[in-house]
Amino acid sequence: MDYRELALKVHQELKGKVEMTSRAIIRTKEDLAILYSPGVAEPCLAIQQDIKLSYTYTRRHNTIAVITDGSAVLGLGNIGPEAGMPVMEGKAILFKLLGGVDAIPLCINSQDPEKIIETVALLQGSFGGVNLEDISAPRCFMIEQELKKRCDIPIFHDDQHGTAIVVGAALTNALKLVNKSIDRIKLVINGAGAAGTSIAHFLMSLGVKHMVICDKNGILTRGDQMLSPTHQALAHLTNSYQEKGLLKDAMKDADVVIGVSVKHVITQDMVRSMKPNPIVFAMANPIPEIMPDEAYAAGAFIVGTGSSKFPNQINNLLAFPGIFRGTLDAHAKDITHDMMKAASLAIASFIPDHELSREYIIPNPLDPTVHQRVAEAVKRSAEESKVPKTHD
Secondary structure (H helix, E strand, O other): OHHOOOHHHHHHOOOOOOOOOOOOOOOHHHHHHHOOOOOOOHHHOOOHOHHHHHHHHHHHHHEEEEEEEOOOOOEOOOHHHHHHHHHHHHHHHHHHHHHHOOEEEEOOOOOOOOOOHHHHHHHHOOOOOOEEOOOOOHHHHHHHHHHHHHHHOOOHHHHHHHHHHHHHHHHHHHHHHHHHOOOEEEEEEEEHHHHHHHHHHHHHHHHOEEEEEEEEEEOOOOOOOOOHHHHHHHHHHHHOOOOOOHHHHHHHOOEEEEEOOOOOOOOOOHHHOOOOOEEEEEEEOOOOOOOOOHHHHOOEEEEEEOOOOOOOOHHHHOOOHHHHHHHOOOOOOOOHHHHHHHHHHHHHHHHHHHOOOOOEEOOOOOOHHHHHHHHHHHHHHHOOOOOOOOOO
16 A cells, blocks of 8 residues: 555544544533633633733633645645645644644635635634645735734744745755855755745845745846746845856856755756755655755765655754744744744754764754754744734
8 A cells, every 4th residue: 555545544534633622621510610601701801801811711822723725735736725624634733743732724715815814813812823834925925924914923834934944954054064154155946936935035044145046937037027026026135146047057056956846857967067065955845856866876965855755854844833832932922033043043953063964964853852942942032032922
């Protein structure tokens, strides 16, 4: 039986990967009177007087919503909200297992940004945070930005920021092994969607100065009127040498290439055209832009992918459980750039320098200790930078 058959069999047997369980036990009429009527009226009235007490008297303090419209699910594309539910349930399991966070999967049956924004904003009183998931670009940018303006709880688009945080950690450690400085490298990103855009911004904040971004049509170049507004903005921030052409042209003399695109678009000749000891992060799922063995055969020094089948899995699972754990513990209203940098550094520094190797630049995402470190770093960053608290 292959993974596809086994996955269908297990999902059919489980009939859902998450369920609600009670934290309280009701056995007697006294229990009923305290936990429901008439006793429940007391916390209700207390919250009416001070909404912050909703974090004290309900599970809101530890509960987030995992929300999708089904428009960009894994590598499957726009498959709709109901079809995205198995992924959202899986995400909820990982939040609980690795971060101790209660996550409720919610699929919205609309791909209208205004309706999604309105729906989430109206639901915010039930949650301590919102994790946006598998929403296609460029709508995801507007949805996140507007929700941050309208909501008093943290909003986080994991496909953007979670991915960027883990890529930042992997790159930090890979550069140590090749003895290159982040401000001296040429870095190419193939894929200018939600993940590629966020990776670009995050890596520039870490010190990358020479960056070239490609989409399916080639290098993003300033002045190209065919580009979308989002891509025009990226072109103005990057490609300082005004390179033109396709991915193969961008990769010439590059130190690093990061793929967040589609399978098989990077060839061995492209890898050979890079500078000595090139770093290749081919993160398309389920099949990478170039298979690791092909990249190594073409001269790559370090290869990372998004797949658990290979070493150096660059997976946003390393980020989101600890980020929300730390954010909820800090009662932070927002997940700031400083908090994201703290998370990335915590992931990178989890591996001591003397243990780094070509096939070990990123921690095991199922190691609970790394998520504890991320949570502690995020909480500390929020407190030190005095991030506003929810309902201050």
